Amino acid sequence: MNNILTIDTEEAFLRQKSLMIHSKNEEQVIAQKLIEILSQEKDALGLAAPQIGCHKRVIAFKNAKLNEQNELEYNQIMVLFNPAIEKKYGEVNSNEQCLSIPGLSGLTKRSMRICISDKYGFYKLDSLMAIVVQHEIDHLDGILFIDRAEEIHSIEKEEPYGTE
Numbered sequence: 541m542n543n544i545l546t547i548d549t550e551e552a553f554l555r556q557k558s559l560m561i562h563s564k565n566e567e568q569v570i571a572q573k574l575i576e577i578l579s580q581e582k583d584a585l586g587l588a589a590p591q592i593g594c595h596k597r598v599i600a601f602k603n604a605k606l607n608e609q610n611e612l613e614y615n616q617i618m619v620l621f622n623p624a625i626e627k628k629y630g631e632v633n634s635n636e637q638c639l640s641i642p643g644l645s646g647l648t649k650r651s652m653r654i655c656i657s658d659k660y661g662f663y664k665l666d667s668l669m670a671i672v673v674q675h676e677i678d679h680l681d682g683i684l685f686i687d688r689a690e691e692i693h694s695i696e697k698e699e700p701y702g703t704e
């Protein structure tokens with residue numbers, strides 16, 4: 541079992557804004573924990589520090605893309621420290637779920653492409669990764685996808701690709 545906080549019992553915690561991270565030691569500890577937990581969550585693409593009980597601006601996401609068979613391929617897990625969205629382009633509808641909100645999915649509007657910065661550099665992301673990172677950065681500001689979603693559906697755990 542992992543230690544991911546959910547809104548059932550920890551909504552107040554998840555709603556708080558996270559603080560900038562400065563200490564390199566702290567960066568390592570949080571990054572390691574995020575990577576460990578996210579790598580065990582087969583169906584999840586991202587995780588933010590507040591979800592594991594830490595109000596620091598750190599997110600992790602799986603560098604995934606669709607292959608020619610239209611299947612997701614995962615590469616390594618990336619971690620960003622103090623990430624910020626610098627530019628956004630376009631708009632997409634995204635059907636999102638969240639480890640902190642079991643049982644619900646929501647149709648949410650996101651930017652199609654984003655330029656982001658973090659403590660160590662600049663990155664351009666598009667499609668799925670752009671969506672995941674927008675979702676995770678929201679967590680750092682206490683925002684959840686259910687706040688943005690235009691439609692919310694309940695999902696059956698047994699059917700990850702369930703018809704609404």
Ligand SMILES: [Zn+2]
Binds near residue numbers: 637638
């Ligand atoms: Zn989430």
